[in-house]
Amino acid sequence: MNWQQICNENEEFFLGGNWTECGEKDRKALKLPPGLRFLSAGGPDLKMGAVVAEGKAREDGMLTGGLLWADGIGGGVPVRLFFVAPSFSREFLSSLEQIGGRLSPEAVMWREKLYPYFFPVTAGAVSAEPAAFFSGRRPDWDMWSGRCNPVARQHLAVVRAYFDSLAARRVRAVFRRNSIVFAWGDTDIAEAAFTGDKFDLRTKNKGMKNALPTRPGWVDADSRLDEGFRRAVLGALDWLEEKEADGGLPESSALSLKMWHDPGFIGETGTPIPFPLLKKEPGGAQPGDFWYFIGPERLSVYRAVLTRPLECLGEILYYDAVLKENAREISRLTVDAVWDDKIHIVASQRLSKELARHQEYFKEAEHFPLRILPENWRRKGADLNG
Numbered sequence: 291m292n293w294q295q296i297c298n299e300n301e302e303f304f305l306g307g308n309w310t311e312c313g314e315k316d317r318k319a320l321k322l323p324p325g326l327r328f329l330s331a332g333g334p335d336l337k338m339g340a341v342v343a344e345g346k347a348r349e350d351g352m353l354t355g356g357l358l359w360a361d362g363i364g365g366g367v368p369v370r371l372f373f374v375a376p377s378f379s380r381e382f383l384s385s386l387e388q389i390g391g392r393l394s395p396e397a398v399m400w401r402e403k404l405y406p407y408f409f410p411v412t413a414g415a416v417s418a419e420p421a422a423f424f425s426g427r428r429p430d431w432d433m434w435s436g437r438c439n440p441v442a443r444q445h446l447a448v449v450r451a452y453f454d455s456l457a458a459r460r461v462r463a464v465f466r467r468n469s470i471v472f473a474w475g476d477t478d479i480a481e482a483a484f485t486g487d488k489f490d491l492r493t494k495n496k497g498m499k500n501a502l503p504t505r506p507g508w509v510d511a512d513s514r515l516d517e518g519f520r521r522a523v524l525g526a527l528d529w530l531e532e533k534e535a536d537g538g539l540p541e542s543s544a545l546s547l548k549m550w551h552d553p554g555f556i557g558e559t560g561t562p563i564p565f566p567l568l569k570k571e572p573g574g575a576q577p578g579d580f581w582y583f584i585g586p587e588r589l590s591v592y593r594a595v596l597t598r599p600l601e602c603l604g605e606i607l608y609y610d611a612v613l614k615e616n617a618r619e620i621s622r623l624t625v626d627a628v629w630d631d632k633i634h635i636v637a638s639q640r641l642s643k644e645l646a647r648h649q650e651y652f653k654e655a656e657h658f659p660l661r662i663l664p665e666n667w668r669r670k671g672a673d674l675n676g
Contacts, residue, residue, distance in 0.1 A: 291344060291402075293309075293311060293327050293329055293340070293342050294309050294310060294311045294329060296407075297309035297329055297331070297340060300407070300408065303408050304331070304338065304340065304372065305338055305370060306331045306332060306338055307331065308331055309329050309330070309331040309338075309340070310329065310330060310331070311327060311328065311329050312327075312328035312329065312330070312359070316362075320358050320359065320362045321358065321598075321601075322355050322358055322359060323351045323352075323354065323355045325343070325347060325351075326341055326342060326343055326347060326351075326352060326355050327340075327341070327342040327343075327344070328340070328341055328342075328355070328359050329342070330359075330363045332363075332370075334367065335367055335368075336367060336368050336369075336370065337360075337363050337364055337365070337367055337368070337369045337370070338369070338370045338371075338372070339356070339359050339360055339363055339369055339370070339371045339372070340371070340372040340373075340374055341355055341356045341359060341371070341372070341373050341374065342374040342375070343374070343375040343376070344376075345376065346376070346377075347375060349378070349379060349381070349382040349608060350604065350605050350608040350609070352373060352375070352382070353373075353382065353385055353386075353604045353605075353607060353608050354600070354601040354603075354604030354605060354608075355604075356371055356373060356395065356604070357393075357600050357601075357603065357604045357648075357651060358600055358601065358604075359371070360393050361600060361648075364392065364393075366392075367392070368392045368393075368394065369392060369393050369394070370394050370396070371393060371394065371395045371396070372395075372396050372398050373386070373395060373396070373397045373398065374398045374399075374400055374408075375397075375398075375399065375400070376399065376400065376401070377399060378397050378399065378411060378416070379416070380413055380416040380615055381423070381608065381611045381612045381615050382397070382608065382611070383397055383411065383412055383413035383415075383416060384413045384611035384614060384615060385607045385608045385610065385611035386413075387412075387413060387653075388607055388610065388611065388652065388653050388654065389607065389651055389652075389653065390650075390651065390652065390653035391650035391651050391652075391653075392650065393651055396410060397410070397411050397412070398410055398411070399411050422569065422616060422619045423568065423569060423612050423615070423616045423619070424566045424567065424568060424569065424616060424619050424620070424623060425566070425567045425568060425569040426566065426567055426623065427566060427567070427623055428465040428466075428564045428565075428566065428567055429465040429466075429467075429470075430465060431446075431450060431463075434446065434465075434470060434484065434489075435447070437484065437487060438484075438487055438488060438489070439487040439488060441488075442487060442488040442489060444509075444513075445489075445508075445509040446482070446489065448509045448513055448514065448515060449482060449491060449507075449509075449515065450463075452515050452520070453472050453480075456472075456523075456527070459474075459527055459531070460474055460475070460547060460550070460551050461473070461474055461479070461527070462550065464478075464564065465564065467567065468483065468484055469481050469482060469483045469484060469489075470482045470484075471494075472523075474526075474527060474530050474547075475530075475539075475543045475544070475546040475547040475550065476497075476542060476543050476546040477496075477497045477498070477530060477543060478494045478496060478497075479493060479494060479495075479523060479526045479527065479530075480492065480493045480494060480507070480523055481494055490506070491506065491507035491508065491515075491519070492504055492505065492506050492507065493505045493507070493519065493522045493523060493526065495526065497540075497543070498526065498529060498530070502522060502525055502526050502529060503522070504522075505518055505519055505522040506519070507519030507520075534547070537668065541596050541638065542594065542596055544668050545594055545596070545636070545663075548667075549562065549581050549592065549594075549636075550562050550581075553581075553583060555667070556592075556634075556636060556661055558583050558590060558592070559585055560583030560584050560585035560588075560589075560590055561583060561584050561585075562581055562582065562583055563582045563583070563584050563624070564582075565580060565581075565582060566623050579593060579594065579605070580592065580593050580609065580633075581593075582624075584624060584627050585627075587626070587627055587628060588627055588628055588629070588630055589620065589624050589627040589628060589629045589630065590629075590630055590632070590634065591613065591629065591632070591633050591634065592633070592634045592635075592636055593605075593606055593609075593633055593634070593635055593636070594635075594636050594637070595635055595636070595637040595638075595641060595645060596637070596638050596641070599637070599641050599644050599645050599648060600644075600648050603645075603648050603649075603651065603652075606633050606635065606658060607651075607652070609633065610633055610657070610658075613629060613633075617629065631657060632657050632658065632659060633657070633658055634658075634659050634661060635658055635659065635660050635661065636661050636663065637660060637661070637662055637663065638662075638663055639662055639663060639664065639665055642660075642662045645660060646660070
């Protein structure tokens with residue numbers, strides 16, 4: 291469809307004419323997400339923008355694309371931004387209500403075969419009982435053990451005991467839909483993948499630049515994991531710990547280690563818990579990008595912003611709406627712990643000025659406290675209270 295023509299032909303609805311569509315070169319320069327159309331119009335005192343999804347779109351990607359587009363065309367002047375799509379979730383519409391500053395967003399449903407084609411919509415027009423975003427707690431050892439045949443169950447107990455013995459080296463089990471991953475920070479070092487009533491065990495080396503080969507593992511006649519597998523796991527840990535010692539870990543990996551094993555460095559006194567399973571993928575934001583901490587009757591949520599600050603803020607706005615719309619479900623999953631109604635942003639120092647500028651898009655910036663990591667946070671920790 292020719293959206294430039296459509297916007298110009300509906301000048302009264304879109305508050306102006308002379309709309310132009312963003313070309314491929316500018317799309318790449320602004321790092322706009324694919325699958326969406328971006329248009330602009332307006333003069334020196336007011337800009338208009340449109341983000342169009344002709345079919346089903348990932349909503350957090352649409353929101354972040356809108357922020358990037360508004361920031362790109364704004365040039366310091368107010369921007370009226372239209373989000374145009376066949377339908378919107380209540381979470382997306384609620385996230386728009388949290389946007390302020392010089393950006394005024396509006397959601398518009400369009401129907402190609404109806405007239406008029408365009409229908410403004412707000413969160414209040416959508417059912418007050420949205421579908422639950424979370425599908426429940428993650429699996430645990432007991433669940434996986436109960437699904438195994440007797441032999442596999444005994445072997446799984448051996449696997450568990452071995453990796454439990456590595457807890458002092460900061461190895462933790464991460465339960466996924468079809469597997470148990472053994473992780474060091476955000477790096478997977480081994481995985482038990484389940485098929486039917488048994489599982490296959492193998493080391494993993496993604497993120498280690500293939501420094502170590504992958505290797506299958508099995509339980510031998512002495513009820514021990516085979517020596518080659520154990521040697522490969524320990525080799526991976528040695529390699530990672532050496533990288534940590536010489537400052538060679540990626541920033542996200544180093545921060546993940548601290549958030550899971552030393553959250554006191556940001557003043558957090560709660561206990562980290564796994565992100566609950568989702569009924570649908572959130573899009574660009576992945577569960578590992580957020581951390582949950584359970585304290586006495588309260589839940590704290592953190593998000594790292596180490597790259598792509600404006601995109602991350604869009605994901606945070608969307609996820610904030612998801613949490614608000616699913617507060618009852620969250621309380622059930624966290625055994626009645628109450629979310630503190632904030633998403634704490636942990637950010638690198640090099641992004642602090644850019645983030646402070648972009649926080650103008652938050653109507654209630656106090657709900658998104660910004661915690662800046664000092665330059666020496668890897669070595670000495672940090673005091674980020676306040």
